[in-house]
Amino acid sequence: MADAKKKRKPMIGLQPEGDVDWSQYRGVLVVVEQRKGIAKPVSLQLLGEARRLAAKLDVPVLALVMGYQVSQLAQEAIYHGADKVYLCDSPELDHYRTRPYSRVCLHVIRKYLPEIVLMGATNTGRDLAGAIATHLPTGLTADSTQLDVDEERLLLASRPAFSEKMLATILCKQFKPQMATARAGVFEQLPRDPTRTGEVIPVPPQMDAQEISTEIIEFIESFRRVNLQDADVIVAGGRGLGGPAAFGLLEELAQELGGVVGASRAVVDLGWIGHDHQVGQTGVTVRPKLYIAVGISGAVQHVVGMQNSTCIVAINKDPNAPIFKIANYGLVGDLFQIVPALIEAVRARNGEAIPMNMPVNS
């Protein structure tokens, strides 16, 4: 096959392009991730954090918006903290694809020279950041949970290391821009301010449609797919549930609390619930306001994924279960007694409150 035999040598060891006067690089750029013109929460959170960093550096906050029919989002980026927005709006950017998107990013970075580039540590953000950092090349820190800058204008990107047992601060002195992806739910989004103004700079696409060899056949939005990362309340179940049926109970409780259902790996491996519910080292890292662990022992691999929840409730019949070490509230007992009682109690409260909101003539 011709394409398989294509000479690939020139790409392997990449060098910075053009002049390398790093002092020209100014500004904090946030690459805004969107679906159907709606920004991912993490992108707005990063715009908020970028404002804080940019104030320290005395530079503008820049945003890059890519997609199709997303010009409204450029305005939103300004309302959430951007001073300048690079907007690439084109049909072939309708769905995210690595190459056409990374070409636009590379073009913007090389032309407008931001000193810091931030993206959400989502699957798409990590896909894109990994490609761009290699291409430029520059250093990239994954999954940051703290960001700061020092007197030398260096980005201090801190991230959990060794299964979240440690934190490490990572620097990139050698190249610009300094790049990091950042976790959702860690940084504060600024309140939307529709009086904020800024400049929108159109950017042309950098690839012809026929050059792009991947094709998105379809995107199947899963309404049922749990968005653990953005949930305020998570009710998570483990092997203590005894079987898949009991997840129905957790689903009920979660629904009453306006939350979603999480799970330990043990039950995911047993097939009691889907993979996308898994919290922990090999699942998702979450930081909800409330995490209720039901029949979960609290193995380190699970705990690293949820220990930063604001409030943790543990329900377990074993008073020595390690999960109690990190729980704010402990309920030692049988989940099959406690969870139904909880559902009933929440219902009673919600029930009291609901009539206040009901339309008068329904």
Place this chain on the structure above:
Amino acid sequence: MLHIVACIKQVPDSREIRIDPKTNTLVRQGVPAIVNYFDLHGVEEALRIKDEFGARVTVVTMGPPTAEKALSQCIAMGADEGVLVSDRAFAGADTLATSYVVALTVQKVEDTWGPVDIIFCGKQTLDGDTGQVGPGVACRLDIEQLTYVEKTEHLDINTREIIVHRHLEDGVERVKANLPVLITALAELNQPRRASLPGVLRGIRYKPIVWTTNDFPDIDRSKIGLKGSPTIVSKTWVPEPKQVDTEFLDTTDSKAAASHLLDRLYATGSLQNSVLA
């Protein structure tokens, strides 16, 4: 015949890593090494394709000499060849330097055994934990990357078309691409097989191919190891263990306990009565 490369890394079993409470440092002594969890799913998918269409499966890893064991495990599962790229000069590599060496290795694998059609990587490693090496390798080889893949829906070895399902936070994407591609594997992709008895024996006897910097005459030494790594760890610290005074609620009466808990959660703002708010 198809030629598939699976990139694996030997990592410390993170369950066994502890923090020394006195010195606040990692205790890595005696920590067993395992094949990175997600990489086994990449190896398994390569072997499934081999079972269905016939393929040569080459497993590659950059690591210390002890990583031979990780390769043997993959050989035992059914891989054809294992390549260990090992040299002191590679030590201290970050993802940029790693992807450089892994890409050069894939290129040399192609020169040795013929063009590669599919490269598998894991979603991420348990120690590096970045998921950046896969995209880095794809970029350097100038091929398409299909990351976070949870299913191979279709592979046509004549038209060289592959359709995979990419797992995203808000849904599943069905993507079509033409070989060659680089795929990063999620756990959902498959269940890694256990080695058969003959496989185990082959794994034990197998001596992997070892390449050092000398085997890469054109290698740019400024791009490997610590020197070739732009990211620097400037400091590490153990976060203050979360001081939690667990309040144990009396559960003799479940109803009372439930009500008590809710009072607390609403009072502390962990739950908000959205209807009243």
